[in-house]
Amino acid sequence: MSPGFFFKVGGFVTGRIQSRGFALWFAGLLAAAELLISRADYGAGLAAHGGILFWLLLRASRRRPATAGGEAAVESVCDSDRLLAQALLLLPLIRIISLVMPLSRLPLLTWYPIVGSAVLAACWGVVRVSRLQPAEIALTTRRPLLQLCLALIGFGLGYVEFQILRPQPLIAAVEPVSLALAAGNLLLFTGFTEELVFRGIIQTSVERALNRNWAIFYTSLLFALLHLGYQSIPDLLFVFAVGCLFGKIVQKTGSLLGVTLAHGLTNISLYLLWPFPPESWAGVLSKWLEGIIMQ
Numbered sequence: 001m002s003p004g005f006f007f008k009v010g011g012f013v014t015g016r017i018q019s020r021g022f023a024l025w026f027a028g029l030l031a032a033a034e035l036l037i038s039r040a041d042y043g044a045g046l047a048a049h050g051g052i053l054f055w056l057l058l059r060a061s062r063r064r065p066a067t068a069g070g071e072a073a074v075e076s077v078c079d080s081d082r083l084l085a086q087a088l089l090l091l092p093l094i095r096i097i098s099l100v101m102p103l104s105r106l107p108l109l110t111w112y113p114i115v116g117s118a119v120l121a122a123c124w125g126v127v128r129v130s131r132l133q134p135a136e137i138a139l140t141t142r143r144p145l146l147q148l149c150l151a152l153i154g155f156g157l158g159y160v161e162f163q164i165l166r167p168q169p170l171i172a173a174v175e176p177v178s179l180a181l182a183a184g185n186l187l188l189f190t191g192f193t194e195e196l197v198f199r200g201i202i203q204t205s206v207e208r209a210l211n212r213n214w215a216i217f218y219t220s221l222l223f224a225l226l227h228l229g230y231q232s233i234p235d236l237l238f239v240f241a242v243g244c245l246f247g248k249i250v251q252k253t254g255s256l257l258g259v260t261l262a263h264g265l266t267n268i269s270l271y272l273l274w275p276f277p278p279e280s281w282a283g284v285l286s287k288w289l290e291g292i293i294m295q
Helices: 003-038 042-061 071-088 090-100 108-130 144-151 153-165 176-209 212-225 233-253 257-273 278-294
Strands: none
Touching: 003 042, 003 071, 003 090, 003 176, 003 212, 042 071, 042 090, 071 090, 071 108, 071 176, 090 108, 090 176, 108 176, 144 153, 144 233, 144 257, 153 233, 153 257, 176 212, 176 233, 176 257, 176 278, 212 233, 233 257
16 A cells, blocks of 8 residues: 555544544533533633633634645544534633623523524524535424424423422413513523534534544533533433433434424423423413403
């Protein structure tokens, strides 16, 4: 075999090892920054995320000079590495946005569209810079009936997480207008936005830089790390498992539709359905039925 062949193979393998090391370093730094925030050390947490963001910007902008004999293989790995860095930019950016925005004086339900809109704008920028096509990040509606069936697992997942966290409801009472507004916010700004970030952009980027199996594991790990603020080991394990499940579904179906709906229904049931006693829902349903009968 020619020396060029060995150069290409060596460059490819070395690039993969470097990409894996970079991914592990990022996960460790992200965990450290999130732990600072979970301990209410917001200044240090913000500084840590700012440092991570700067590091990622440097890595996303660097280019490896072409070398004779194996530049195609090396450049392919380098391009994947840059794509991964560009995708991972979203995570420190999400946390920085949520920390610096003056949200504490605003109603809780307004936080979701404000932060979510900024995150969606950042996603659009990453997709544009990385030249990702909609099908590459699973923005398709393949097998819609199956996707709708998969969405129903969200109710069960929400019940399990409710048993772990026992959160307070997102709204004061079961009232149709506030319920619809809260459900819409959770579906769009947690269900769709988070699935686009993790199972869409990041998982695709990890697949290119590493491989398909690593993509599900690593993306789910990052997804779990952003839940460190709940300070619950059982919830971390639960979120990691759900991330693996959602990642596998997206790989198999090629669509974010099912996991977006399932994620949204998980949060809707976690914060809007299960926290209220059954009699609260019985009253709303009886009024709804009375309105239909009167018509």
